[in-house]
Amino acid sequence: MTDADMSVLNEVFDVIIDRKNNPVEGSYVCSLLDHRKGINKILEKVGEEATETILAVKDNDKEEIIYETSDLLFHLLVMLAATGVSLEDISEEMKKRRH
Ligand SMILES: N=c1c2ncn([C@@H]3O[C@H](COP(=O)(O)OP(=O)(O)OP(=O)(O)O)[C@@H](O)[C@H]3O)c2ncn1[C@@H]1O[C@H](COP(=O)(O)O)[C@@H](O)[C@H]1O
Structure with a gap:
């Protein structure tokens, strides 16, 4: 996956x-x-979309996994915005975990 593939997350955020x-x-x-x-x-x-994502995985339904994960990620972005956490904060944390 390239950086460009996920730039939509930044744009939507x-x-x-x-x-x-x-x-x-x-x-x-x-x-x-x-x-x-x-x-x-x-x-x-967030809880509802996480549950729907889990069910899609259980059903092994790739289209539904993509659809529900998109819903989940979107609602996670809204949650971060509501709590004053930025995508930079998340990327900094994830970079720290690289090994
Ligand atoms: N990515 C999304 C996105 N994904 C999902 N949704 C909405 O999320 C809602 C909840 O999905 P559900 O499947 O739970 O549907 P529901 O039946 O409405 O559920 P309830 O909320 O009624 O419980 C739906 O109304 C979808 O339209 C989104 N709404 C907006 N965006 C992005 O946010 C931007 C700003 O949107 P607005 O604030 O609406 O201008 C848009 O340009 C998009 O880029």
Whole structure:
């Protein structure tokens, strides 16, 4: 996998941060960030998408694994944005673990 393949994660994260700073009517990201349940709504989505990803793997359904993992990664990005953690923070941590 090349760096370019995953640059979409950075791009989507930037949009999520922009939604946080400049709320937009009808935005799904804003609906999560401003939810009456607070961070719990985002955590519910992360848990739900993780479960759906696990089921897709159990079913050995590659298309579904790709679809559900994309949902999971997206909701993880929203969770990071909501908690003030950046993708740089994650990449720094992962670099430290290289051996
Ligand atoms: N990558 C995504 C993305 N992936 C999934 N989703 C949404 O995540 C939602 C939840 O998926 P579910 O399968 O659980 O569907 P659901 O039935 O709506 O579930 P509930 O929320 O009702 O429980 C769906 O409404 C999807 O549209 C996404 N919504 C937005 N993005 C990215 O975020 C950007 C900003 O989006 P807005 O904030 O909507 O402008 C977009 O340009 C995209 O790049």
